[in-house]
Amino acid sequence: MAKDALVSDEMAKKFATEKETPYTRWVKSEGLDIIPAHYVPNLHTVELKPWARREARGVYLNHEASRTSNDCYVCEIPSGGKLPPHRQLFEEMILILDGRGSTTVWNDAGKRITFEWKAGALFAIPLNTWHQHFNGSGKEPARYVAVTNGPAIINMYEEPEFLFNTQHDFKNRFAGEPDYFSNKGEQKGLLLETNFVADAPNLPLISAKERGAGGGHIRFNMAKGSMNSHISQFPIGTYKKAHAHGPGAHVIILTGEGYSLMWPEGEEPRRYEWHIGSMIVPPAGWQHQHFNTGTTPSRYLAFKHEGVAVRNTQGVPKAWISKRVGGDQIDYADEKPIIRQLFAEALAKHGMQPRMDEAYQAELADLPPLAA
Ligand SMILES: [Fe+2]
Structure with missing residues (x-):
């Protein structure tokens, strides 16, 4: 597509x-x-x-x-x-x-x-x-x-x-609660219930193995809006799994350096270098994959709206589900050799090596069998 x-x-x-x-x-x-x-x-x-x-x-x-x-x-x-x-x-x-x-x-x-x-x-x-x-x-x-x-x-x-210039208060969204914009929140699953984060680059995260490579994750739904966002972090020498979803995810780099590959199905990956302040906006249905080539963890903020996340009947975004069972995420085991080769070459320029073996092994435990 x-x-x-x-x-x-x-x-x-x-x-x-x-x-x-x-x-x-x-x-x-x-x-x-x-x-x-x-x-x-x-x-x-x-x-x-x-x-x-x-x-x-x-x-x-x-x-x-x-x-x-x-x-x-x-x-x-x-x-x-x-x-x-x-x-x-x-x-x-x-x-x-x-x-x-x-x-x-x-x-x-x-x-x-x-x-x-x-x-x-x-x-x-x-x-x-x-x-x-x-x-x-x-x-x-x-x-x-x-x-x-x-x-x-x-x-x-x-x-x-x-x-x-329409005069109307949406009172269920804002009624002047004194602590509305205070820097605190209650964690509900992956969602942090808050309307204000004072320091997004340093906010503590929750581990989320489903996206690969020991990553940290946290999700927001602020001001009772229909748009949502999340922060994702991945360690030194690692990269995330490729996945695809609907249009409108705005990915902004908060810490670290690296690159992303993006490609429409059936075409060669295109490469986009990034550092703090870079923004990637994956087009609808394009596979995209983020790589940390720096000497610190990499963290990004993704602004979205609900249309980005095509979900299965259980409410799980298909971008989190293996392509082997009909989702839109490519498992490490199924990625093309060029993906690993490019990553190793990029790290070598900094005198570093991939630290992906643990992630490749961990994936095998939950990997659905390949269709015959
Ligand atoms: Fe994405």
Whole structure:
């Protein structure tokens, strides 16, 4: 599924009028670019343009596969500055990339909460609440990356007056609870129930052997939203299993260095190098696989929306289930020799060797038999 599937210009012209959507028109009307990104080398330095509505600078990052599901933008608050109050009828999750500051959230009932953040903080804006971001530094800009489910909502309703100026409190999502944005949470299975993580790069994780190589994992569902996210970490000298899923996962590197391979079924893997601040957005249905080639554990944050996770009847994402039983994850035992060869070569450049034997052995215990 999901090869590039390019056709002639003549055929493409027949669909040209359908290529744009209310969402893409809206971004253009904001005066901003959309980077059609499968890969952004560095969110900390990606080029921004003036953004009049937000009195800041920004850029949208959105490619064809997630154009109708969820999107991503980077925004910079000038030093000593603030963004104007803002509300929107779609959800938003934010990772602070650089700087420090605070955010005030309030509703029409007059409940108001302010919380502080710095680089590495992760939180969500409750649906349709008023919110305002303040840069806490007079010297340095503050920069954040956000993922929203704006495309689906904007495509459906289109009118900015409705999207950005509807008076309604979703009280089950936010009612001004005093500890709403406190840095604490209850662990329920792999899910950490919280609306605020102060330091995502250093948050303790839970072991999750199903994704391979002794990895750590934790999942979030913030501000009672329909979008979710998770953090995944993998040790020195290891890599994760390849898997595929729906569009709209935005994978942001929090620590370490390495590379990812991505490929549509039946094609050769394409390689994307990464380090802190790189972003990978796997297209719908493409296999993708992440490799740690650095001298520290590697950790990433993946922003998603529910459409990413095709689930089986038990509610388990198929990206967590072996291809041998009909899932979308490739077991180590079934990967092509080139995968291991490329990894060993990349590590050798740092004078290191793969530490995968334990993971290969551990997999055998639960590996479903190959179909005859
Ligand atoms: Fe993935």
